[in-house]
Amino acid sequence: MRRRHLLASGLALASGPFMPRAWAQAPPPNLADGNPPPRLTHALSLLGEPALPADFAHWPWVNPDAPKGGQMALTAIGSFDSFNGYILRGTPAVGLTMLYDTLTLPSSEEASTEYGHLAKLIEVPRDGRGVAYALREEARWHDGKPVTAEDVVWTFNTLRQHGRPFYRAYWADVAEVVAEGPRRVVYRFSTNENRELSQILGQMPVLPRHWWEGRDFAQPGLEVPLGSGPYRIESFEPGRSVTYRRVADYWGRNLPTRKGTNNVDVTRYEYFRDTTVALEAFKAGQIDLRTENVAKDWATAYDFPAVRRGLVKREEIPHELPTGMQGFAMNLRRPLFQDKRVREALGLMFDFEWMNANLFYGSYTRTTSYFSNSELAAKGLPSEGELMVLSAFRGKLPEALFTTEFRVPMSDGSNNNRENARKALGLLREAGWEVKERRLVNGQGQPFSFEILLNGPTFERIALPYIQALQRLGIEARVRTIDPAQYQVRMDDFDYDMTTVVIGESLSPGNEQRDYWTSAKAREKGSLNYMGIADPVVDALVELVIAAPDRQALIDRTRALDRVLLWGHYIIPHWHSRTFRVAWWDKFGRPEHNPRYGLAIDSWWVDKGRERALPADRGAAQ
Structure with a gap:
């Protein structure tokens, strides 16, 4: 769902x-x-x-009056x-x-x-x-x-x-x-x-x-x-x-x-134009409420007079939503990314631990599943229920999937990452790449070069350290930032090498999985199969998820699908947060508690007394 x-x-x-x-x-x-x-x-x-x-009579979390x-x-x-x-x-x-x-x-x-x-x-x-x-x-x-x-x-x-x-x-x-x-x-x-x-x-x-x-x-x-x-x-x-x-x-x-x-x-x-300008508009009082998804801004950009005077409130509101998958997606329609060893190598060079400490103020959790923050996430070795599903595809899946726990690469947070770099270089050599004159090239002398497509400057601060890490292997990566309208057109046409994607999930995955992962959708422009996955095993697992006869079968089948996707190394996983970060000018009333699976801003209301207490010129309150 x-x-x-x-x-x-x-x-x-x-x-x-x-x-x-x-x-x-x-x-x-x-x-x-x-x-x-x-x-x-x-x-x-x-x-x-x-x-x-x-x-x-009404939803339990709202104020009916x-x-x-x-x-x-x-x-x-x-x-x-x-x-x-x-x-x-x-x-x-x-x-x-x-x-x-x-x-x-x-x-x-x-x-x-x-x-x-x-x-x-x-x-x-x-x-x-x-x-x-x-x-x-x-x-x-x-x-x-x-x-x-x-x-x-x-x-x-x-x-x-x-x-x-x-x-x-x-x-x-x-x-x-x-x-x-x-x-x-x-x-x-x-x-x-x-x-x-x-x-x-x-x-x-x-x-x-x-x-x-x-x-x-x-x-x-x-x-x-x-x-x-x-x-x-x-x-x-x-x-x-x-x-x-x-x-x-x-x-x-x-x-x-x-x-x-x-x-x-x-x-x-x-x-x-971008989130930086939007934040300044909020601080100037032109905007009443915003959710903040930039950890650095949440940690540093809200220390202004209106906050200190209590005119602007901010809060981290916990939720229990499955957080899905956010990450750098590789477009398998490009020959460069069709070798799984190449994709695994690129994942090894992403240093989340350093980024979390130095860019995110330690506020994020690394994502290790396509169904993160839920019971549907694959963990450890396959369970008995998962093995009943996966055994039908033995021989078409890597044997390590059955015997080894999948782990997202980790580092010591030093931004050096030498051990992971050695592993990555070994995988690239197996895939036919070698370093010549400090450039990674294939057997025809063509350089390993690609573009990371972004729809705004926010993720540039994430992509640039990653590019610097790739340069140590001789990889030529570059960032291209375009406006959201152009970005949507290129996403619909699958016109990108690598880009950031967010794939939302629920506690009851089903029919939407066809659009995310299946072979038919890899060829259909405008689908949500961003990576271009075209694997008969994945196709079959998606249909098994949709046809799950009961909750336990759904859990087992979804975990099996998750495990196969993870071992495919289609995405370099990013991170997730288990709270909504919300800031607002103090003019609103809100229900006593927030529901478990949503932010429910539509249940807030304007408190006329609070609104009158705000200065007429909010911009002057900065």
Whole structure:
């Protein structure tokens, strides 16, 4: 399951059956003739029973009486030229998800659990070959027209046909979707082994069919779209800012999935060239709140008068989210990186220990798994359950995978790294490279040379020490920093040698893994298979993960996949943090506790008393 804040096994019956009035008059049709009656529920969970009953009043972490009003100014980096965030073309504006509702919404306090939102009721057949959603009668677009099952069907078909490649991979096992009445939509599946599919379909943003008639969905543009969600676009300056205003008569404002959230009247995103300029704008009071992902800035850049006077607050808020994988990804579509020994050698030269001590103020943990910070991460030697999975591929995998614990290279933190350099040079020699006149060359005398592509200057301070380490082996590496719009185009076209990637994971990996790792997606532009992995073993393991029949099988199969990916040396792992670093001008109220699996800024509100206490000219408070 793909994580949403941009998300398997087992569907749980959350409550006793209850039906919309139309369904009570005639039994709902069985999705598979001859099977027992379907289950009816208000929520779906992949990890057991949902914690909240059908009549829950609001999310446990929100303040249901939070006041409405005020403004929140946030930052975005780069630019934008489109309000269509679902296609390859264009650079979409930040915040577009606030325009649209989804069939279900996740609980940030529970792992892999979704509660009905647009959908009042969810029907799951006993054979697992489909799902049906009953839409709420009161659901409305901002123009007053009802949200219908036809909108859901049109959205699904349009995204799969014209949207980013991700959707085709994510929903590959959907055979058909039909509208059986104005508020009943039915999905039928080609298999009963894809046990998370019923749930992930609820995550789909529903778009208005009637608004898109006569418009080309495949084209980017800045025409303000019609939505049904808690906000609409009020104004914008192309590439510079976009302002969202809360919809006062939003149809879902009193639903338990929305109560106590979306409290700010106006949310404005201001665009900046890079994070350094964005930080200065925050210090000057132009921005109200920011999350900080640069350890050096968190340690050194927040010692200014407004902080010392208590006008600016900052806090590290812990979370329990799986942290996935961030790292330098090597593009296997380039011949230079196709030899695994070369990739392993490049990983040996990355000195995290020195960087953590000298660049990050000791604030990070080295990432050692694609599923880090979760029970899904491979550790030690393969368990009995993993061996049952991996043994089928013995002979196609390195024997060391079965007998040796995978370890990410470590150093003594001296920035010397001689032992790792010797190992790396040995691997490069085995792969046909040798040092001549202080340059690493192949048998044809061609130099070992490549480019690290970045989308902003922040990572230059990481890439440059790494390049210096590579120079000791005679490798010619260089950095190229481009703006985010150009970067996205090149990423979609796989036009890079090495770059930094972030691959998010959840506690219930599934269909999204096809887009991350499989051979078919290595050839499809715009996919998330950044490294170009095309390995039949990986393809098979991905399908096993998707078809895991229970939680333990999912754990074993995911760990097996993780182990194979690690031994492939496709990425040079970076690091992760288990907290959100948040700084804000002291104008907000917030709930007493933060949920386990999200930051939940949408549950904050503007405290008018605190806001009045801030100086009129915040910039002078510096």
